[in-house]
Amino acid sequence: MTQSLPDVPDLYTALLQSGAAADELEALIAGSSPQVQARLSQVDQGLLRALLRKGSGGEAVPGVTKLKAWLAQAEVQPLVRPLPDHSNARLLRADGSDPAMPEYSDRAFDPWFEALNLPYGTGPRGEKRSCYASDQFADAASPERRQIHLGIDIFAPALTPVYAPLPGVVRSVGYNADPLDYGHTLILEHDGGGLPFYTLYGHLADTLPSLVKPGESVEAGQPIAHFGDWHENGGWSPHLHFQIMADMLEQSGNFFGVGHESLMAVWDDICPDPGLLLRLPEDLRRV
Numbered sequence: 361m362t363q364s365l366p367d368v369p370d371l372y373t374a375l376l377q378s379g380a381a382a383d384e385l386e387a388l389i390a391g392s393s394p395q396v397q398a399r400l401s402q403v404d405q406g407l408l409r410a411l412l413r414k415g416s417g418g419e420a421v422p423g424v425t426k427l428k429a430w431l432a433q434a435e436v437q438p439l440v441r442p443l444p445d446h447s448n449a450r451l452l453r454a455d456g457s458d459p460a461m462p463e464y465s466d467r468a469f470d471p472w473f474e475a476l477n478l479p480y481g482t483g484p485r486g487e488k489r490s491c492y493a494s495d496q497f498a499d500a501a502s503p504e505r506r507q508i509h510l511g512i513d514i515f516a517p518a519l520t521p522v523y524a525p526l527p528g529v530v531r532s533v534g535y536n537a538d539p540l541d542y543g544h545t546l547i548l549e550h551d552g553g554g555l556p557f558y559t560l561y562g563h564l565a566d567t568l569p570s571l572v573k574p575g576e577s578v579e580a581g582q583p584i585a586h587f588g589d590w591h592e593n594g595g596w597s598p599h600l601h602f603q604i605m606a607d608m609l610e611q612s613g614n615f616f617g618v619g620h621e622s623l624m625a626v627w628d629d630i631c632p633d634p635g636l637l638l639r640l641p642e643d644l645r646r647v
Contacts, residue, residue, distance in 0.1 A: 376415035380381035406609030420629035431636035437581040449480035483513030518589035533614035543593035562601035563593035
């Protein structure tokens with residue numbers, strides 16, 4: 361008997377609970393109603409397969425547990441110099457816990473941050489952010505907005521240099537122009553002990569294309585980008601969004617920077633904690 365999915369508001373949960381294997385996705389969708397088919401056709405199919413793997417009791421990305429262990433012990437170069445620590449940085453929560461702090465996308469943030477008289481601020485992974493509550497962060501499969509931050513942010517002046525943490529190959533150099541998107545964006549591909557993975561650098565300056573090109577190799581410690589300013593980085597205060605992806609799903613030149621709160625067990629496999637490479641103090645990188 362052909363399995364089908366019910367036409368419910370949250371199709372992600374329906375997929376998790378279906379018990380189907382990842383290689384049964386096409387048949388599962390085909391056996392469902394035209395309404396369900398139409399909704400799921402608008403969603404990244406790699407994400408749907410990851411949900412099925414997790415729902416069946418496996419890793420959302422095969423091999424990710426081994427990859428996380430490799431990342432934790434890898435020899436890495438700092439992304440910025442010097443690295444943020446307790447002497448030069450402060451955690452900047454964007455979850456409303458500090459009512460005096462303007463949102464990162466508010467021009468008032470810059471003078472507020474400058475008044476702290478610190479070289480760096482950091483935005484943590486795992487934070488639920490109110491700035492992601494718009495329809496831009498929802499999709500046809502679920503009414504739930506993607507609001508949980510999957511990367512780590514480092515705030516510093518525009519044109520702050522960014523360095524490659526590991527050797528890699530330039531997967532893409534692009535510009536994501538939508539408001540509150542990444543602006544200039546770099547994705548590198550790396551070898552994690554025989555397992556491929558990717559790092560994303562968002563909100564960059566327009567110097568990016570002059571520094572790296574798709575297909576080029578980069579060395580650990582090589583300058584690869586600069587922090588972008590408001591007009592070129594998606595409309596945010598100057599900062600770097602750094603993220604790890606164990607699987608690019610079906611994305612190219614861009615990737616989800618925030619995930620669904622109810623699906624974080626899946627997103628944690630797709631996007632391992634970037635703190636594994638950043639090596640920041642725990643209280644400057646996580647909620």
